[in-house]
Amino acid sequence: MSNGVLIGLDWGTTNVRAALLDAHGNAIDERRGESGVGQFNQKDFERNFDALTQDWPQVPAIAAGMVGSRQGWVEAEYLSVPCDTEVLSNSLISFKYGERDITIVPGLKLENGARYDVMRGEETQLAGFLAAHENFTGTIIMPGTHSKWVTLKSGRIVDFQTYMTGEFFDAVSEHTILRHSVSDQTGPDSFFADKVKMLAANSGSIEGELFGLRARHLLEECDAGRLRQELSALLIMAELRAGQTDGFDLNQHVVLVGTETLTVFYETALKAMGCSTQNHRGTTLVWPALFDLAAKANLIEGQIA
């Protein structure tokens, strides 16, 4: 443990992951805890931090995610896009907790005429991707509760857009009449693949297809697993169509960043649209990102500026 130089914290809405990183940015030790964002006060955050980092050396810490929101430990205001890793590392918010320096990565915001958008946490995964693909130009899709679509030009985040696909899926499958029709879900199966192919070739509305799932369930015996796959297909294709409508380019490099479970659904749907992707697990990008940002900001002990 004595070779630890930096503590990284991936502090989201429900969970927090902490890692002690060595001088190469590798995790020597990792721990998990509850996030507390939304319920914790200042003292609670301190106690939670102490519990997570107990026995680790007194090195600086850097945190990303909802911990920097208005309901978090210390607010790190949103930074406007366009922006790159350089600007991000110059905009970190640092404070003293006892003898220790704690730094928080700000989220990003977009205010463009009538368009408004925000992200918090994803900017760090993007920084992790950019640490290994410095001058990337292309579209990054980050599937999730709130999917983020991001346009990058020469390593610069120039535009992004959120689609609430994951949240729609939960709301529709749990709180509408379709709850009678759908069952639990694993990965994409042939029903998902068939439906996305059909939709890719079809010009009808997704809205019209949704009640059709219910109607078919009433008119025919129909497997609930199949309906859940088809509901996923409808909502993911709605997102892909919306992303194209909103001007995101699927003809250049398309990178998927997210959990393996989710990215495989999107990969299948994008393939049906004739689009190949490169996939990254979002969580594995966080430690390299935090290490890179901390190094750029000269936060690491013994670091030569």
Next chain:
Amino acid sequence: MSNGVLIGLDWGTTNVRAALLDAHGNAIDERRGESGVGQFNQKDFERNFDALTQDWPQVPAIAAGMVGSRQGWVEAEYLSVPCDTEVLSNSLISFKYGERDITIVPGLKLENGARYDVMRGEETQLAGFLAAHENFTGTIIMPGTHSKWVTLKSGRIVDFQTYMTGEFFDAVSEHTILRHSVSDQTGPDSFFADKVKMLAANSGSIEGELFGLRARHLLEECDAGRLRQELSALLIMAELRAGQTDGFDLNQHVVLVGTETLTVFYETALKAMGCSTQNHRGTTLVWPALFDLAAKANLIEGQIA
């Protein structure tokens, strides 16, 4: 009461309305009760009917709505479109309850390749509209929990499509992150009107606009009533765009059938798209429809066939 010749029942999912109709189809007396569909067994439906029609003469009864579903009193299977009032009146399901004839209006279904759809209750409102507009050609939009779009040609129902707009509104405003942003709603105000005008002129996706409501709420002080109006605008415009995508014609006669509260939202949105409408209250169409169907099927006492 002694001049009552027919009992009409508008028996939906949550409520039932009953009317005693005279020889001209006018309601002499009206009552309301709970529907019971989904919870009632055979005996419960009988008891409910007895309570509703107590003191009324022993005349035949005709019922429309979910009372004819699989979970209803007696199932009246869906009838395929295309269909007209003539076909509908020849497809009524009648049974004896004691000495009394009870008749149920079937719902409609569409099975067209991969498209599936159903309606139950709306076919009766359509029959009520057609009783006064016999050879109507045009598009009827019936806003609601499950909005129905219907294409009629010379008084014939040739196509229909359900959009789950009302249910989406509830699911999104109560069960997603937007619940933090929206408040109670009355009729459409200028925020609604502005937003539908903006969307009518705009080619961006509705999906992208949704999270934007939340983001603006985070970045600016923003009135919750305004956000609710804008959420209504987004979801109604999504339905109108979907209806057009699915081939419904908004350039010919467009008729709105529904509650006054809802139709005024749709009227405002359609106006922003350059489309004028004729509005009807759905509930006022039911007694004329049931009377017309019963007369066509020779169900009315003392009626000369």
